[in-house]
Amino acid sequence: MKPNHETSNELSFVDFKEQILKDYKIAVTSRECSLLGRREVLTGKAKFGIFGDGKELPQLAMARAFQNGDFRSGYYRDQTFMMALGHLNAVEFFHGLYATTDINLDPMSAGRQMGGHFGTHSLNEDGNWRDLTKQKNSSSDISCTAGQMPRLLGLAQASKIYRHVDGIDQTKFSDNGNEVAWGTIGNASTSEGHFFETLNAAGVMQVPMVISVWDDDYGISVPVEFHTTKGDISEALKGLQRDEENDGFEILKVSGWDYTALIHAFENASDIAREEHVPVLVHVTELTQPQGHSTSGSHERYKSDERLQWEKDFDCNKKFRDWILGNNIATEEELQVLEKDIKLHVRNAKKEAWTEFLRPNIQNRAKLVKLLSAMAEKSPNKAFITKVKNDLASVNEPLKKDLSSHARKALKYVLGEATQEKKVLQQWIDTYLRNIEPKFSSHLYSELPTKATSVKGVAPSYANNDDVVDGRIVLRDNFDALFAKYPNALVFGEDTGKIGDVNQGLEGLQKKYGALRIADTGIREASIIGQGIGLAMRGLRPIAEIQYLDYVLYGLQTLSDDLATLLYRTVGKQKAPLIVRTRGHRLEGIWHSGSPMGGLVHLLRGMYILAPRNMTQAAGFYNTLMKSDEPALVIESLNGYRLKEKMPSNLGEFCTPIGKVETLRQGNDITLLSYGSTLRIVEAVAKDLLEVGIDAEVIDAQTLLPFDLDHEVLESVKKTNRLLIIDEDVPGGCTAYLMQEIIEKQGAYKYLDSAPQTLAAKAHRPAYASDGDYFSKPNAEDIFEKAYAIMHEADPTSYPELR
Numbered sequence: 039m040k041p042n043h044e045t046s047n048e049l050s051f052v053d054f055k056e057q058i059l060k061d062y063k064i065a066v067t068s069r070e071c072s073l074l075g076r077r078e079v080l081t082g083k084a085k086f087g088i089f090g091d092g093k094e095l096p097q098l099a100m101a102r103a104f105q106n107g108d109f110r111s112g113y114y115r116d117q118t119f120m121m122a123l124g125h126l127n128a129v130e131f132f133h134g135l136y137a138t139t140d141i142n143l144d145p146m147s148a149g150r151q152m153g154g155h156f157g158t159h160s161l162n163e164d165g166n167w168r169d170l171t172k173q174k175n176s177s178s179d180i181s182c183t184a185g186q187m188p189r190l191l192g193l194a195q196a197s198k199i200y201r202h203v204d205g206i207d208q209t210k211f212s213d214n215g216n217e218v219a220w221g222t223i224g225n226a227s228t229s230e231g232h233f234f235e236t237l238n239a240a241g242v243m244q245v246p247m248v249i250s251v252w253d254d255d256y257g258i259s260v261p262v263e264f265h266t267t268k269g270d271i272s273e274a275l276k277g278l279q280r281d282e283e284n285d286g287f288e289i290l291k292v293s294g295w296d297y298t299a300l301i302h303a304f305e306n307a308s309d310i311a312r313e314e315h316v317p318v319l320v321h322v323t324e325l326t327q328p329q330g331h332s333t334s335g336s337h338e339r340y341k342s343d344e345r346l347q348w349e350k351d352f353d354c355n356k357k358f359r360d361w362i363l364g365n366n367i368a369t370e371e372e373l374q375v376l377e378k379d380i381k382l383h384v385r386n387a388k389k390e391a392w393t394e395f396l397r398p399n400i401q402n403r404a405k406l407v408k409l410l411s412a413m414a415e416k417s418p419n420k421a422f423i424t425k426v427k428n429d430l431a432s433v434n435e436p437l438k439k440d441l442s443s444h445a446r447k448a449l450k451y452v453l454g455e456a457t458q459e460k461k462v463l464q465q466w467i468d469t470y471l472r473n474i475e476p477k478f479s480s481h482l483y484s485e486l487p488t489k490a491t492s493v494k495g496v497a498p499s500y501a502n503n504d505d506v507v508d509g510r511i512v513l514r515d516n517f518d519a520l521f522a523k524y525p526n527a528l529v530f531g532e533d534t535g536k537i538g539d540v541n542q543g544l545e546g547l548q549k550k551y552g553a554l555r556i557a558d559t560g561i562r563e564a565s566i567i568g569q570g571i572g573l574a575m576r577g578l579r580p581i582a583e584i585q586y587l588d589y590v591l592y593g594l595q596t597l598s599d600d601l602a603t604l605l606y607r608t609v610g611k612q613k614a615p616l617i618v619r620t621r622g623h624r625l626e627g628i629w630h631s632g633s634p635m636g637g638l639v640h641l642l643r644g645m646y647i648l649a650p651r652n653m654t655q656a657a658g659f660y661n662t663l664m665k666s667d668e669p670a671l672v673i674e675s676l677n678g679y680r681l682k683e684k685m686p687s688n689l690g691e692f693c694t695p696i697g698k699v700e701t702l703r704q705g706n707d708i709t710l711l712s713y714g715s716t717l718r719i720v721e722a723v724a725k726d727l728l729e730v731g732i733d734a735e736v737i738d739a740q741t742l743l744p745f746d747l748d749h750e751v752l753e754s755v756k757k758t759n760r761l762l763i764i765d766e767d768v769p770g771g772c773t774a775y776l777m778q779e780i781i782e783k784q785g786a787y788k789y790l791d792s793a794p795q796t797l798a799a800k801a802h803r804p805a806y807a808s809d810g811d812y813f814s815k816p817n818a819e820d821i822f823e824k825a826y827a828i829m830h831e832a833d834p835t836s837y838p839e840l841r
Contacts, residue, residue, distance in 0.1 A: 099300035112222035114154035128387030184230030192572020194219035194245035211577035226257020272321035490666035495695035498686035509653030516657035519690030531583025563592035587622025602644035636771025646670035658694030705735035
């Protein structure tokens with residue numbers, strides 16, 4: 039490391055004068071918050087801390103270039119930036135550290151995320167959009183390293199869409215595409231695939247993005263030479279640098295302790311991205327970590343004495359202070375007074391936040407202690423209850439869990455008692471849990487009247503019953519109706535544009551609606567999902583296409599950690615109504631016919647997962663989703679595009695309801711539940727079963743998340759008293775999930791005369807070709823024999839052994 043000891047003088051002192059002391063105050067305030075924040079973790083008041091110390095100066099410079107309407111997609115070092123924008127103060131900083139469950143006190147996440155995870159409010163209380171062009175915006179952070187990069191691509195692309203696509207109402211979302219999406223990332227995290235994938239896509243797409251790399255030469259304890267080719271990310275990426283003949287990135291490099299050079303670099307980056315829609319990489323070098331990576335360890339363990347001394351000498355706040363004194367902007371005495379006032383302010387903010395955090399708990403503890411005392415007096419187990427009460431009273435700084443835990447423990451000492459005091463405690467517990475639990479569990483899905491499950495089903499209508507077409511034509515013409523109806527709708531993916539997707543479900547639509555609305559992308563699933571998230575966060579209605587269901591796994595981290603959690607982790611203050619379109623089931627071969635439904639159902643809570651049996655049902659799901667504002671994954675049946683379906687006359691209007699099953703065949707002997715392509719086999723088997731006297735009821739699950747909100751399967755089991763669930767996932771996958779929903783949640787166990795069973799695919803991936811499909815996934819004979827065996831066990835006389 040050879041630091042440059044010269045300070046840039048390219049910008050004049052006069053340009054900065056009014057801002058300098060304000061910036062210094064923010065830098066010192068942020069640093070003091072980091073220092074005290076670490077102490078709060080070490081004393082046990084906070085669980086974990088990861089702070090922005092050592093990164094203050096470049097964040098101040100970035101904030102200077104950040105304008106209304108712009109979006110940040112960053113990570114957990116950016117507290118100074120948020121303070122500079124006015125979105126975070128010292129009291130809020132500590133509320134985030136303590137996990138205060140009040141959105142007014144911790145506006146970032148109401149305690150759902152650990153401190154250092156930032157976001158702004160895009161939605162009003164009624165769920166409608168704020169005017170994003172009149173505020174400085176930050177998408178909600180996630181911890182996963184480089185996980186913020188895919189969404190950044192979409193946030194930037196939205197500006198390009200708004201600038202170049204006519205007919206979209208930009209009100210509240212854009213000023214002719216003049217907004218920049220700003221990303222921040224640590225230098226070590228640039229080793230992640232999400233970073234490279236996003237960077238490459240941005241260079242191809244030419245979108246207004248600025249990525250700032252905070253480079254302090256380490257990734258936790260691992261030095262940069264183990265992370266990055268040449269030990270320098272801007273050197274490694276020189277092949278992306280644009281030139282006179284080729285598009286690409288603009289790459290800037292600047293020392294993180296050089297105030298004027300930083301101001302110049304970020305203003306330059308802003309101008310390039312904002313005016314030219316060219317992505318920019320700002321590599322900020324020679325940064326430090328005064329407290330190490332986080333509260334989980336000390337950097338003295340892995341840094342040399344020479345390095346530690348260099349970090350003290352080149353601490354950006356110290357260099358900024360020296361620069362202020364060297365240019366006679368303030369005197370030593372003035373800075374000392376300012377710094378003393380800041381230390382006092384931050385200490386008071388810490389005390390205020392802790393007092394506000396504890397206040398409701400202390401008030402509830404006082405009430406609970408009285409209830410326990412009263413109950414103890416009426417109980418023969420007074421001594422035990424009194425101990426619980428005294429233990430609670432001795433907790434000086436009670437948490438919500440302390441209150442709930444002690445109250446519930448006390449109940450076991452009054453089993454069999456029927457005192458009024460016991461009833462009062464029971465009521466207190468019920469009321470407390472009813473009020474507190476939503477603070478940790480609300481907003482997994484929309485709670486507004488516009489939620490997708492509230493959209494009423496509208497049946498397809500048929501003007502001409504003889505008009506029968508390939509299923510893909512129904513889908514294509516319905517998409518045509520949607521794109522005409524919703525000017526802010528767009529779709530993109532591999533082979534989506536020119537050829538209209540691999541199954542021609544979008545055939546001819548690019549020519550009609552343009553290459554920005556019906557767009558091809560590279561082979562890069564994670565950033566395709568990220569495009570969709572970012573576009574949706576800026577008021578557009580994107581459909582991100584993943585070519586095959588197995589390829590969803592490439593984007594699963596972004597779907598699971600970002601999209602599925604967005605509404606939840608912002609307590610309803612941000613949304614991304616992205617529709618993810620894919621196709622799968624029954625195609626042959628290990629990597630083109632997997633059915634990872636159980637994994638998806640468990641990893642994507644917060645999204646809807648829809649598995650339509652045909653293209654009319656799929657089109658109805660798209661129509662339903664466009665009337666709402668929530669994210670969903672729609673899995674079309676890959677072997678259904680060429681099957682014949684009637685052409686509805688109300689394209690774009692008929693709606694398949696979400697959260698409802700559909701009974702396709704009435705029966706009295708056994709309930710057969712399935713979905714997707716396998717359902718067609720089940721329907722055929724039901725006819726075969728009737729030939730041997732088994733009257734099967736066939737139900738299409740169709741929506742897996744959520745499943746059967748009206749408990750229609752329960753009503754079926756009440757009638758048939760038997761249940762078989764069939765799909766092509768692995769054993770213990772989605773069928774196990776459905777079994778729990780029906781037997782445990784719906785309570786169907788009370789009505790069963792036979793053991794409920796599942797029939798899934800084999801545990802291995804499906805082998806290639808027709809034989810591979812037959813012997814890997816449930817076939818007609820498997821389903822017939824399984825259903826018959828259930829009936830044989832119940833009535834061997836009527837149904838003698840088959841084999």
